[in-house]
Amino acid sequence: MTHPSPRPDTASTTPFEPASATIAVVTFNRSARLTRLLDSITVMDPKPGHVVIIDNASTDDTTAVVDSYRERIGTSGTQIVYRRLETNTGGSGGFSEGMRVAYELGSTWIWLMDDDVEVVPDGLAKMGTWAPRFKSIQGRRYDFDGSEFYWQYRVSEPLGIPIPFAPSGFDASGYKEMNSGCFEGMFIHRDIVAQIGLPDPRFFIYWDDQTYGWLASRVTTSVIVDEFVLRRTREIRQWDMGIRHMNASSDAYRYYIMRNRAHIKQYYRSLGAYRAVPFALGTSLTFGKEIIRLLFVERKVKGTSNLFRGLRDGRKIARDRSWKPMPALASNS
DSSP, X not given: OOOOOOOTTTOXXXXXXXXXXXXXXXXSSOHHHHHHHHHHHHTOSSOOSEEEEEEOSOOSSHHHHHHHHHHHHHTTTOEEEEEEOSSOOHHHHHHHHHHHHHHHTTOSEEEEEETTEEEOTTHHHHHHTTTTTOSEEXXXXXXXXXXXXXXXXXXXXXXXXXXXXXXXXXXXXXXXXXXXXXXXXXXXXXXXXXXXXXXOGGGOSSSHHHHHHHHHHTTSOEEEEEEEEEEEOSOOOEEEOSSOEEEOOOHHHHHHHHHTHHHHHHHHHHTTOOOHHHHHHHHHHHHHHHHHIIIIISOXXXXXXXXXXXXXXXXXXXXXXXXXXXXXXXXOO
């Protein structure tokens, strides 16, 4: 398979400078997980210029944990920037704030991640090798058990859902084009953030990173690269389907999975990508997938009410004529 060359707006002759990168982490009441991530950052080589930690109003000892790492991480010149929010804004709000802080720090590259991963020691160097060629990059992850984690990097735009059978293998180029995104490892250039704005906090959780990655792919060549840079540190119950796995979920996720389809619909409308029939089919397939998840992964039937509640509240969002997409940022300087 022949891969197209990167678009002209992505190619650069400027060498990657690790100090120009910021790791932005969102955490909520998981100080033990955050400790493992910060431990991994202390042994990174090279390290980023900043580590931004957005605390979604944790009630555990997260603040004390962060303070205990300031000197250890700071000895190499990396600065920790800690923001504790007054309320829990969800992953979406946390990543939006993390991106805002990193952007305002002047970061050229922003590397987003949850608190339940570890960075491999040379992870930033690996991402940096691709930085001169692309401006929206996703690395690969090891799963909790050390196996290769498969992420659905392609979205069917008409349906607005991931393509589960997108090929997992890489050819000699070492990358594949993607039109999605995952905040567990998204590595993005400030120029792209300036054009598409910050992640949308209205999602709260779910579909936010897919939508943000889709927006990025409309203005630059987005890629997933054959580089393992993160390791998941949290075990999630799964249904082993052979090549793919289906993870367990929660009632909150079920609600937002269906409700946030309306936010995707609004983004599609604003950009002229919305097609009513295929998008409705994508919503139906999403609903069906969640029923399968309940029956075969969680082995229960209770929880369907959250799906219907999400659909109901989503209809209100879809009818909101005042809805606007996140604005582009004023300057990319």
